[in-house]
Amino acid sequence: MKLEITGINHTYDVDVLKDLNFSLDNHNSIAIIGVSGSGKSTLLRLMSGLEKPTSGTIKINDLSVDNPEYKKHVGFVFQQHNLFPHLSLKRNITLILEKTRNKPKEEAEETAMKYLKLLHLEDQVNKLPKNVSGGQAQRASIARALSVDPEIIFLDEPTASLDPILTHEVLTAVEELKGLGKSFIFVTHVLSFVKDFADYVIYMHEGKIHECGIPDILENPKTNELNEFMKKVR
Amino acid sequence: MVSNSLSLNKLKTIISYIAAIMTVIAFMVFVALRQTDDFSFEPFFPYRNVILNGIKNTIFVSIISLLGSMVLGFILYLLQKSKIKYFNALIDVFTEIIYGTPLLVLIIVTAFLIGPAFNSYNRNLFGVLALIIYMSPYMKNVYKAAFSSISHDQYLAMDLFGFTSFQRYFYIIIPQVIRILMPPLMNNFSLIIKGSALLNLLSYPELFFTIDVAQSRNFAYVEGYILMWGLYLLITIPLSQFTKYIERKLSL
Incomplete structure (x- = not known):
């Protein structure tokens, strides 16, 4: 995956991201870490095209994220599963495939079952999101993101609302997806998952990319801030 | 165990x-x-068809009022969301006035003042209109709650997957809104049924009025009031039980 970030500024009420310039090539699993309010979720949302930056451009695999074509290559997993609550786990996927990807019913059904099985949900497919556990709903949401066959999957703290056991369950499921040939960009607080799954780490601090590199930087931080962060998280 | x-x-x-x-x-x-030595509903037997008609009229007028207030409530909801300040102010003022007005007073003002001002002496029509107007701000709130219960993230997801505007409403927003809407809508229906008793004031032959008329002929006042009360409960209690059932069944 090729990533180019040029002159990104983003402001809500305060500056969240300040003059971000960054480029990266040949990494397929990028973790973004940092304390709350460091701008990591915002950066993820901008890269996914979910939100538009106040100024600046982002290109991923040579495609600008504000190009309408870009959204077709992207899957997004939200903090809370964000499944459509009135549809069964399976219908959450088939509706999207039938209506927005114009797939025939049978094919949509087949694809949905394939990804739900991949995330070990074959026994839950006809249940509503409210009737499954938080971990199962989050896995269904990952299956939904995969079902449109995106190149890149964004995960925004996918386990933030889950207890440690469900967190482990979801993250193990994500690790199993390594072989699918997809790229992942994710925000998480679970450092063991970063070490196991990421091949590149971005540490955000006060709206800037403060330190970045292969996951080894977590063992030997160069900056004081990352050092402090690692001490606190441990 | x-x-x-x-x-x-x-x-x-x-x-x-x-x-x-x-x-x-x-x-x-x-x-x-x-208050009576020989309690009996028998004196009402000759009036059974009139009373049955009264029940029908109560239900009929309540359904019309429900549908009318759903439409008017939706218009109020749209005007409240409008970017035109005058409309927002108008809805605010209207809502405050209706909240502060007893239904009885609203019915009298609508049928005896507003109707004649437009050269209409059709009291039944203006009576129903009063019920519709009275319920519309409550309906507006029902819509507001239902639409705002769809989270921002759901809209982002619809955006990301590339749903068209029609698909969003047809497959995702409206099915959810209906589920959330149903229980409060049926509570409002119950309010309307109870409120419609006040239409007896305009001599509209609904349940209260028909029993009132029967009482004035057979003088069985005690039995009449108890019959009246019982018949209203016979309509409203199954309705509220059904509402609870729907609420359990449809909750998201």
Whole structure:
């Protein structure tokens, strides 16, 4: 995956991201870490095209994220599963495939079952999101993101609302997806998952990319801030 | 063991409810027998068709009012969301006035003042209109709650997957809104049924009015009031039970 970030500024009420310039090539699993309010979720949302930056451009695999074509290559997993609550786990996927990807019913059904099985949900497919556990709903949401066959999957703290056991369950499921040939960009607080799954780490601090590199930087931080962060998280 | 104590609990609940209902009935029997020696609904037998008609009229007028207030409530909801400040202010003022007005007063003002001002002496029409107007701000709130319950993230997801505007409403927003809308809508229906009793004031032949007329001929006042009360409960209690059932069934 090729990533180019040029002159990104983003402001809500305060500056969240300040003059971000960054480029990266040949990494397929990028973790973004940092304390709350460091701008990591915002950066993820901008890269996914979910939100538009106040100024600046982002290109991923040579495609600008504000190009309408870009959204077709992207899957997004939200903090809370964000499944459509009135549809069964399976219908959450088939509706999207039938209506927005114009797939025939049978094919949509087949694809949905394939990804739900991949995330070990074959026994839950006809249940509503409210009737499954938080971990199962989050896995269904990952299956939904995969079902449109995106190149890149964004995960925004996918386990933030889950207890440690469900967190482990979801993250193990994500690790199993390594072989699918997809790229992942994710925000998480679970450092063991970063070490196991990421091949590149971005540490955000006060709206800037403060330190970045292969996951080894977590063992030997160069900056004081990352050092402090690692001490606190441990 | 667990299932035993569960069913015991259930049994206790059922017995408690039976006891509670018996208490209320005992009280009513006491009240009735204090004022009449030969309590009987028989004097109302000749009027059964009139009363049945009254029930039909009550239900008919309530359904019309429900539908009317759903439409007017939706218009109010749209005007409140409008970017034109005047409309927002108008809805605010209207809502405050309706909240502050007793239904009885609204019916009188609508049928005896507003109607004639437009050269209409069709009191029934303006009576129903008063019910519709009275309920519309409550309906507006129902819409507001239902639409705002769809989270921002859901809209982002629809955006990301590339749903068209029509698809968003048809497959995702409206099905959810209807589920959220149903229970409060049916509570409002119950409010309308109860409120429609006030239309007797305009001599509209609904349930209250028909029994009132029968009473003035057979002089069975005690039985009449109890019959009237019972018949309203016969409509509203099944409705509220059904609402609870729907609420459980449709909740998201």
